[in-house]
Amino acid sequence: MTSTGNAVQANYDLAFDLYPYARVADQDACVRHPVVVVGGGPVGLTLALDLGRRGTPVVVLDDHAGPGQGSKAICFAKRTLDIAHRLGAAAPMMDKGIVWSRGRVFHGDGQLFQFDLQPEPGDRHPAFINLQQPYFEQAMVKAIRREQAAGAPIEIRGGNRVTGLEVRDDHARLEVDTPDGPYSLEADYLIACDGARSPLRKMMGLGFDGRVFEDNFLIADVRMSADFPTERWFWFQPPFKDSGQSALLHKQPDDVWRIDFQLGSDIVREVELQDDRVRARVDAMLSSQTGEVPAYDLVWTSIYRFQCRRMRQFRHGPVFFAGDSAHQVSPFGARGANSGVQDAENLAWKLDLVVKGKAGQPLLDSYHTERAFAADENILNSSRSTDFMTPKTDASRLFRDAVLDLAGRYAFARPLVNSGRLSVPCVYEAHHGFGPDDFDGPVKTRPGSACCDGPLGNGFLLDALTDGFTVLTLGQANLSVPGLAHLHIERPTAEVAARFLGDAPGAVYLIRPDHHILARWAETTPDAVLAAVARATGQEGFHAPEA
Amino acid sequence: MPLKLDPNLSDPDGAYDLLIAAHDGLDKAQSDALNARLILILANHIGDLDILSEALQAARAAG
Numbered sequence: 282m283t284s285t286g287n288a289v290q291a292n293y294d295l296a297f298d299l300y301p302y303a304r305v306a307d308q309d310a311c312v313r314h315p316v317v318v319v320g321g322g323p324v325g326l327t328l329a330l331d332l333g334r335r336g337t338p339v340v341v342l343d344d345h346a347g348p349g350q351g352s353k354a355i356c357f358a359k360r361t362l363d364i365a366h367r368l369g370a371a372a373p374m375m376d377k378g379i380v381w382s383r384g385r386v387f388h389g390d391g392q393l394f395q396f397d398l399q400p401e402p403g404d405r406h407p408a409f410i411n412l413q414q415p416y417f418e419q420a421m422v423k424a425i426r427r428e429q430a431a432g433a434p435i436e437i438r439g440g441n442r443v444t445g446l447e448v449r450d451d452h453a454r455l456e457v458d459t460p461d462g463p464y465s466l467e468a469d470y471l472i473a474c475d476g477a478r479s480p481l482r483k484m485m486g487l488g489f490d491g492r493v494f495e496d497n498f499l500i501a502d503v504r505m506s507a508d509f510p511t512e513r514w515f516w517f518q519p520p521f522k523d524s525g526q527s528a529l530l531h532k533q534p535d536d537v538w539r540i541d542f543q544l545g546s547d548i549v550r551e552v553e554l555q556d557d558r559v560r561a562r563v564d565a566m567l568s569s570q571t572g573e574v575p576a577y578d579l580v581w582t583s584i585y586r587f588q589c590r591r592m593r594q595f596r597h598g599p600v601f602f603a604g605d606s607a608h609q610v611s612p613f614g615a616r617g618a619n620s621g622v623q624d625a626e627n628l629a630w631k632l633d634l635v636v637k638g639k640a641g642q643p644l645l646d647s648y649h650t651e652r653a654f655a656a657d658e659n660i661l662n663s664s665r666s667t668d669f670m671t672p673k674t675d676a677s678r679l680f681r682d683a684v685l686d687l688a689g690r691y692a693f694a695r696p697l698v699n700s701g702r703l704s705v706p707c708v709y710e711a712h713h714g715f716g717p718d719d720f721d722g723p724v725k726t727r728p729g730s731a732c733c734d735g736p737l738g739n740g741f742l743l744d745a746l747t748d749g750f751t752v753l754t755l756g757q758a759n760l761s762v763p764g765l766a767h768l769h770i771e772r773p774t775a776e777v778a779a780r781f782l783g784d785a786p787g788a789v790y791l792i793r794p795d796h797h798i799l800a801r802w803a804e805t806t807p808d809a810v811l812a813a814v815a816r817a818t819g820q821e822g823f824h825a826p827e828a
Numbered sequence: 829m830p831l832k833l834d835p836n837l838s839d840p841d842g843a844y845d846l847l848i849a850a851h852d853g854l855d856k857a858q859s860d861a862l863n864a865r866l867i868l869i870l871a872n873h874i875g876d877l878d879i880l881s882e883a884l885q886a887a888r889a890a891g
Contacts, residue, residue, distance in 0.1 A: 679860055679861065679864045680864050680867075680868070682861065682864070683861060683864035683865045683867075683868055684868060686861070686865060687865055687868060687869070691869075693869075693872040694868060694872075697868070
């Protein structure tokens with residue numbers, strides 16, 4: 282830590298010193314900002330970068346000077362990489378990250394099956410990369426520094442801890458502690474990206490609805506130069522000693538391996554975190570593969586329990602909750618950080634339009650409607666995975682074991698094996714304001730879905746979309762709409778045709794600033810396209826219904 | 829296609845005999861496990877979640 286005062290004590294050691302405390306003029310007077318983000322994790326940084334690139338001023342407050350030690354989220358999905366690429370932050374992630382596609386599922390000594398997450402042909406990004414969360418944050422901050430140099434109105438204030446919050450109808454007032462003492466600031470919009478234990482949520486007296494799972498999981502990150510393949514290995518009832526009901530082995534950059542053990546509900550945390558206890562488990566796992574224990578270092582250990590739950594409302598007047606502060610899931614689907622980044626991108630363009638007076642409040646309400654729907658989908662998937670991995674009743678265990686017994690022998694049972702359903706982007710529904718769908722086209726590109734990538738010229742389709750609304754026309758359909766960006770693909774490649782046209786000769790797609798498909802038509806008029814934009818931006822009396 | 833709750837087995841006694849005989853020599857835990865595997869195999873064969881749901885309701889209602 283570079284901070285020297287007693288006011289802001291560090292809670293953890295830093296992985297990187299990215300935004301050390303520095304005094305700013307604001308600290309002498311209470312200044313009102315359009316948008317203040319609390320929390321400089323993956324969600325807060327994505328939001329700040331997206332807003333700043335759009336020209337909306339944003340201040341990020343974080344009580345540390347960078348990410349803490351520990352890998353935390355390690356698995357970033359294609360959708361997240363597409364978002365990071367749009368924001369100019371993906372290159373260092375792809376350079377550093379480990380691409381993986383194969384998973385193996387074991388039951389005891391035997392392999393049940395393997396799966397391959399093949400990249401879609403013609404897509405820029407693979408299904409997943411593994412990358413320690415601090416590297417993700419480092420890449421985001423690097424992109425923010427570049428945008429700042431180009432004039433983007435983004436400010437990150439490290440060593441700034443929020444200690445008080447007053448929420449009014451049209452703004453929020455924050456009390457902030459710094460090494461130079463406290464100051465106040467105000468925000469038209471305040472975004473809480475301050476994690477699962479969100480201090481802002483607590484200051485507002487808000488809670489969660491959902492389930493807490495009592496099982497404890499031990500994370501051990503070990504560094505070793507072992508010859509395991511770059512695959513996700515998951516064991517049900519692992520054969521190695523004291524490894525609990527399930528175990529996971531997954532490779533990260535820097536020769537680090539993530540190992541997870543399910544310890545059960547009845548443990549003494551401090552005892553299980555002792556180095557010799559952790560090493561005994563890791564030794565047993567690693568020697569079960571190679572016959573001997575390879576040399577390794579323990580890089581990071583942690584014990585966690587998890588929840589599958591969310592806040593009832595993600596918006597409270599001028600205050601919005603995003604990422605773990607709003608919703609939590611088990612880690613086995615890589616749905617935590619990945620869904621948080623999607624929260625950020627969902628909110629960024631909406632805040633930008635509203636702050637600039639180009640859209641009304643209902644557009645901001647749609648943040649809750651859409652992202653609560655996404656959170657529910659993640660919670661459902663996560664709860665189902667958890668129920669499979671840790672059966673809660675005799676009947677549940679009976680069926681779980683029956684599935685595992687069948688899966689080694691019969692293909693039909695393999696899709697029933699649930700070691701985590703890996704993150705895919707949410708498809709929003711028509712009642713969220715998406716549509717019309719006046720085109721009998723491929724399901725993959727129906728309104729509500731995230732726009733697919735595909736080869737375009739020497740590049741990729743997603744790169745040709747703008748940060749605003751884009752009218753995409755293909756084949757025989759060709760329609761220019763005044764005031765909207767237009768991309769026409771006269772002769773789409775086979776991949777693009779299969780994803781956007783099917784057998785049809787042409788189609789018109791309307792794509793939102795977050796690259797979700799808003800509507801599509803076999804053919805249409807400029808007025809119909811503009812009406813869809815107006816509906817989606819909270820004009821013409823559009824009201825997002827409650828979920 | 830709705831769930832069939834009218835007689836559909838060509839040889840009811842033979843079918844019943846098959847189900848009982850499959851459990852010969854198994855203890856309670858093994859029998860329970862066999863039943864669970866059988867249900868999963870049959871559920872996959874049916875394939876249709878509506879029919880499965882109707883069957884589950886019918887089974888619960890009769891108990």
